[in-house]
Amino acid sequence: MTNLAEVTRKRVSKIHAGELSSATWVTAALFLILALFIIMNPAEFGTASNLSNIALDASILLVLAVGGTYVLITGGVDLSIGSVLVFSSVAGAKVMQHFGGAGGDAVIGGLAAALVAGAGWGFINGFVITRMRVAPLVVTLGTLGMALGFALMWAGGNDLQGVPPNLVYRFGLGNILPGIPAVATVAAFVALVAGVVLAWTKFGRYTYAIGSNSESSKRAGIAVDRHLIKVYMLGGLLAGLAGFLSLARFGTTSIAGHNLDNMNALTGVIIGGTSLYGGVGKVFGTVIGTLIPAVLQNGFVIAGLPPYWQQVAVGAVLIFAVYLDRARRDAELS
Amino acid sequence: MASRRLRPSVTIIMALGALTLGYVSACGSNAEGSSAGSAEHKIALITAARNNPFFSPMECGAKKALGELGGGKLEVSAPSTPGDVPGMVQIINAAMAKKPDAIVIDPIDTAAFSPALRAAKDKGIKVVLVDNTLTDAKSYDTAIGANNEVGGEQAGQEMVKALGGQGKVLTLNGFPGQETLTAREEGFKKAVSGSPGIDYLGVQYSKQDATTAASVTAAALAKTPDLKGIWATSYNDMIGAVNALKRANKLSQVTVIAWDTTEDQVKMVRDGEIHALVGQSPELMGYNGVQSAYKLFDGTTVPQSQPLDTLLITKSNVDDPKTAQYFYTTKCDS
Structure with a gap:
């Protein structure tokens, strides 16, 4: 008995050590990249306004990636989030147009429509995955096409406008405090709440437990299917919120611009140390993982390097992050 | 892709969507007859969407030509x-069963339509491409589309003029190696390179x-x-x-010229927010498409490539009645 307890304790401490080193590595990488760019272009890169722009650039993707973190921790994946974002922004824009494209009604109605639409797609994903036993990869690949198809049909293949100008100018383009963009503040708040929930609540513990071992979670009395539906709904809800934020920022649905959102969000989640095998991950890591591509994008333009190098660099960081995950698992098994 | 509406990546996702829907929707071509006088010649116009601001004017132009x-x-x-x-390939096959004299089509994919259109040509059906073109020159009789390089040159010349021949300018482009977009950039570069300032x-x-x-x-x-000018080669870039620019409070300092003519873009020119647009006319594409088909019926030689002029739209001609045929709209004006 003592032996078993000993092994379990050792294993747990190793997992924590692995996680720590992975998150630490990636955070260190972010600071290293920041430092390099600041040294190369101190007058342009390191300014408060430029850093605030980087935060804004990463924020909508961060909202998507936070949902993706939960889903990946359960051992699943959600490829549909970019299309759900587009669908939700079309739903939001339609409701805003209904309210005449101005005023509080349009803003609240548009937000509600986007959130409901997003959560609705999340429910469909979760329901089909758990009750019809279709693999998450397949289900969300299907809803990826469906959500975009329906969005285009609804919008008539055309980008919709009619977003209240005040929402764009005061919120989408605006700052809450000087230098702190409103949209980035919302994203930071979402990440904070989601991080706390994941780390310290029953909901978070169930999420980890299902990702570590779905069968034993069931035996331990967790309603696994219901919990999974909730997690996919959370992912959809956040994609809906991202759709609303995108509307607020650009004043248009920009339908064609979200084909790679799912892959970009997934990249951020994986760079941040969340395991593709489930059971391991932290929202803090996702924040860092989403910031790295945004910093590289901005920094490469300022450094005057060919834009293609940014993709090369992000790819390399991604592989390195997964290598760390692999190494951690090997250490755990040895 | 001369149309910003449907890019290859979107097309791929749409195709995926169609696959997941089990082709149910793909089969439903909402064909609709519009007879104008004696049914001497039958023409099938195949576009990528109905009630769409880009394709509706194309229908209008085709109807107009037929009437004339x-x-x-x-x-x-x-x-x-x-x-x-x-779905569009299926429509070609269905249209062939009705034995039209000509097929006028927007081939939104550079290769996928070639086999079906070759089969149509073998049956003596004239094939006219509008907007986009195909790599396989044997699969069509003539192709009518916007001259992207000349459009880029128009933008470049206007940029030089607007800046008084002085200042730093850059191009925002969608993807490297995409023929249409590259031509827009090449034309612009050619025009601004002639100006030493x-x-x-x-x-x-x-x-x-x-x-x-x-x-x-x-x-x-x-x-x-001290950036002075931006050439945006499509809608989302602009x-x-x-x-x-709005976030940096520099919209008034930087001259923006963009491709495409959606409703909100036209409004921005009118309001002086952006300097100019380069417009292509889907209406002319439809009009010339039908005219070319008739020339082919008569045995008149038609060049295989018929580049269409683009129009530079600034505040000075945006309300000119002749400019309206370059706008994307869902209403026929005649």
Whole structure:
């Protein structure tokens, strides 16, 4: 008995050590990249306004990636989030147009429509995955096409406008405090709440437990299917919120611009140390993982390097992050 | 892709969507006859979407030409999911069963339509391409589309004029290696290179995603605070650029010229927010498409490539009645 307890304790401490080193590595990488760019272009890169722009650039993707973190921790994946974002922004824009494209009604109605639409797609994903036993990869690949198809049909293949100008100018383009963009503040708040929930609540513990071992979670009395539906709904809800934020920022649905959102969000989640095998991950890591591509994008333009190098660099960081995950698992098994 | 509506990546996703829907929607071509006088010649117009601001004017132009030529039968079809390539191929096959004299089609994929159109040609059906073109020259009789390089040159010349021949300018482009978009950039570069006072900073890529376009524009502004001009080669590039300029309070300092003519873009020219647009006319594409088909019926030689002029639209001619045929709209004006 003592032996078993000993092994379990050792294993747990190793997992924590692995996680720590992975998150630490990636955070260190972010600071290293920041430092390099600041040294190369101190007058342009390191300014408060430029850093605030980087935060804004990463924020909508961060909202998507936070949902993706939960889903990946359960051992699943959600490829549909970019299309759900587009669908939700079309739903939001339609409701805003209904309210005449101005005023509080349009803003609240548009937000509600986007959130409901997003959560609705999340429910469909979760329901089909758990009750019809279709693999998450397949289900969300299907809803990826469906959500975009329906969005285009609804919008008539055309980008919709009619977003209240005040929402764009005061919120989408605006700052809450000087230098702190409103949209980035919302994203930071979402990440904070989601991080706390994941780390310290029953909901978070169930999420980890299902990702570590779905069968034993069931035996331990967790309603696994219901919990999974909730997690996919959370992912959809956040994609809906991202759709609303995108509307607020650009004043248009920009339908064609979200084909790679799912892959970009997934990249951020994986760079941040969340395991593709489930059971391991932290929202803090996702924040860092989403910031790295945004910093590289901005920094490469300022450094005057060919834009293609940014993709090369992000790819390399991604592989390195997964290598760390692999190494951690090997250490755990040895 | 001369149309911003349906890019290859969108097309792929739409095709995926159609696959997941089990082709149910793909089969539903909402064909609709519009007879005008004696049914001497039958023409099938196949577009990627109905009630769409880009394709509706194309239908209008085709109807107009047919009316002027003294009648004939025009049947317009599009897949029920906009941009569904397999659906469009099925429509070609269905249209062939009705033995039209000509097929006028927007081939939104450079290869997928060639086998079906070759089969049509073998049966003596004339094949006229509008907007986009195909790699396989044997699969069509003539192709009518906007001259992207000349359009880029028009933008470049206007940029030089607007800046008084002095200043730093850059191009925002969607993807490297995409023929249509590259031609727009090449033309612009050619025009501004002729002016010694213009410092051309080259091209930044956005993946036609407004967030990325905003991000690279913000970074370019941080690096080059005295930036004077931006050439945006499509809609989402312009949306992103304008967003970043507004955030930096530099919209009045930087001259923006963009491709495409959506309702909100036209309004921005009218309001003086952006300087100019380069417009292509889907109406003319439809009009010339039908005219070319009739020339082919008569045995008149028609050049295989018929580039269409683009129009530079500034505040001075935006309300000119002749300019309206270059706008994307869902209403026929005649």
